[in-house]
Every structure is written in C-alpha cells, then in structure tokens.
Amino acid sequence: MALILVGCGCTDEGCGNDLRFSSEMLIDWANADEFTLEVCAGGECETLNVTDASSSSWFGFPLDPDVSGSVDVEVTITSPTSAQSASGTIELDSYRPNAGLCGPVCPGADVTIENGTVLNAGSGEIPPRD
Numbered sequence: 001m002a003l004i005l006v007g008c009g010c011t012d013e014g015c016g017n018d019l020r021f022s023s024e025m026l027i028d029w030a031n032a033d034e035f036t037l038e039v040c041a042g043g044e045c046e047t048l049n050v051t052d053a054s055s056s057s058w059f060g061f062p063l064d065p066d067v068s069g070s071v072d073v074e075v076t077i078t079s080p081t082s083a084q085s086a087s088g089t090i091e092l093d094s095y096r097p098n099a100g101l102c103g104p105v106c107p108g109a110d111v112t113i114e115n116g117t118v119l120n121a122g123s124g125e126i127p128p129r130d
Helices: 023-030
Strands: 019-022 035-041 046-049 058-061 070-080 083-091 094-096 107-115 118-121
Touching: 019 023, 019 035, 023 035, 023 058, 023 070, 023 107, 035 058, 046 058, 070 107, 070 118, 083 107
Parallel strands: 019 107, 083 118
Antiparallel strands: 019 058, 035 046, 035 070, 070 083, 094 107, 107 118
16 A cells, blocks of 8 residues: 655745724724724734725734733724724634644634724624635
8 A cells, every 4th residue: 555645735824914803894983094003902012004994805913823712902093083992802713824734823803893892703794814
C-alpha cells in the first residue's frame, strides 16, 4: 500500500481585523461618510480616520490573539458635526484565517451599535472572512 502525502495548503495569514464593524452601520451612527473611529477592546485602543466610509463594506480592528471568551469594547465616533460613544461586552468567536485546520486560531466578532451599546452583530450582516 502506498501512502501519498499532500500539503495542507496552509498560508501564512495571521490574526488581524478581528472586531469588524459594518460601514453602513457606522455611516448611520455618525450621520456622515467621514469620521474618526476609536475602538478600545481588552485594554488596547486603535484609531481609524475614515475619509470615505462608503468605499468599504466593513472596518476591522485587531485583538490580542490570546483573548478568548468575551471582551469589553468602547467605541467613540467623531464626525464633523457630532461625537458619540458606546460600550458593551462582546462574546468572541474563533476563526482560522488560513486554509482548513491550519493555525492560528484567532478571536473575532462582528459588532454593531444600538442605543449606545456595543453588541454582537447578527450573522450575515457583514460578509464572511476571507
């Protein structure tokens, strides 16, 4: 009997852009297509200056790859006419950015904002991860 080994086809993609926000939701929240978005999760903060939010379907922010379970998230959006903040606790899923069973396993969540609270988004609101 012959045994044929075939490579798993893994890529070298790492974790990143693990908290994902729908651009449509952000445009509605900011009431503008241009804004600054600050996201703090698990003690780490990132700021993104958006000049044309409609040019993308979603915006992502990194998480510490060792985070699991849930994470506290604070979001501030500042447009030319207003500033708003929201916070909440997000339950994290895990995903593999590479093919099949290849590592790493990364934390992640699709996120929405309702009435000043950051929430997990329902499935299908943001296109699947590549």
